Amino acid sequence: MRDFFHTFFDFPEILGILPAILTEGLRNTLLIAGLAIVFGVVAGIVLAMFLLSRRRLVRLPARLYVDVFRGLPAIVTVSLVGVGLPAAGIRPFGRDPLGYAVLAIGLISAAYSAEIFRSGIQAVAAGQLHAARSLGMSYLTAMRVVVIPQGVRNVLPALAGQFIIDIKESALVYLLGLGVGQREIYFLAQERQAATYNSSALVAAGLCYLLLTVPLTYAVNRLDHRMREGRRAPVASAAALTEEVG
Incomplete structure (x- = not known):
């Protein structure tokens, strides 16, 4: 038991690793995850529009993208993007591994976000689109102004859950060999563990991830509960109105 506590606690x-984790590590974890989330949301909306297209030539490439990046293990995608692209001479970010880290997590996030947005948009009543078109809006304008905002509200809990996953998956970018000043939480802890053969640094990293993800998880659950209650309220009002008219 003494060895157990010495190894993990x-x-x-x-205390020796916490200052680095809470400064450099936390900052870079939030930077990588935040930029990946922005990329994932923007690309996910575009992909969702393609997935909903009636044109097969538009829909199939988007479906292929979503199926591939949802089917690959995240660690494989990070390796292919962060190691494979530079090795093949494709260096949009030069030799800076941070850019490839954001791109890898963002590509994965976009695939999952696309399916989330697609389901949310399809949940919007078709009459909303028809009504907007009857007012003279083009298809794209009606989708942008009327349908997509409602679809996004439908999937806010699921989307927030995807953000939590993006934060956790940012730990995989340690494979890319981030430089000093770019290291995220897990990279710092793994370096310390490799140097000391003591896993306490990894426990410290785990606690930091929990401090990020657990409050977000409860916030997502609360948001989901509030939205469910909000959906039931109009139904109850409609029922009451029917009784009153009857």
Whole structure:
């Protein structure tokens, strides 16, 4: 038992790594995850529009993208993007691994976000689109102004859940060998663990991830509950109105 606590709960080790984790590590984790989330949301909306297209030539490439990036393990995608692209001479970010890290997590996030947005848009009543078109709006304008905003509201809990996954998957970019000043939470902890053969640094990293994800998880659950209650309220009002008229 003493060895167990020494390996996982060595407080000098935890206190020694915490300053770096809470400054450099936390900052870069939030930077990578935040930029990946922005990329994923924007690309996901575009992909969702393609998935809903009636044209097969537009729909199939989007479906292929979503199926591939949802089917590949995240660690494979990170390796292919962050290691494979530079090795093949494709270097949109030069030799800076941080850009490839954001791109890899963003590509994965976009695939999952696309399916989330697609389901949300399809949940919007078809009459909304027809009504907007009858007012003279083009298809794209009606989707942008009327349908997509309602679809996004439908999937806010699921979308927030995807953001939590993006934060956790940012730990995989340690494979790309981030430089000093670019290291995220797990990279710092893994370096310390490799140097000391003590896993307390990884426990410290785990606690930091929990501090990020657990409050977000409860916030997502609360948001989901509020939205469900909000959907039931109009139904109850309609029923009451029917009784009153009857």
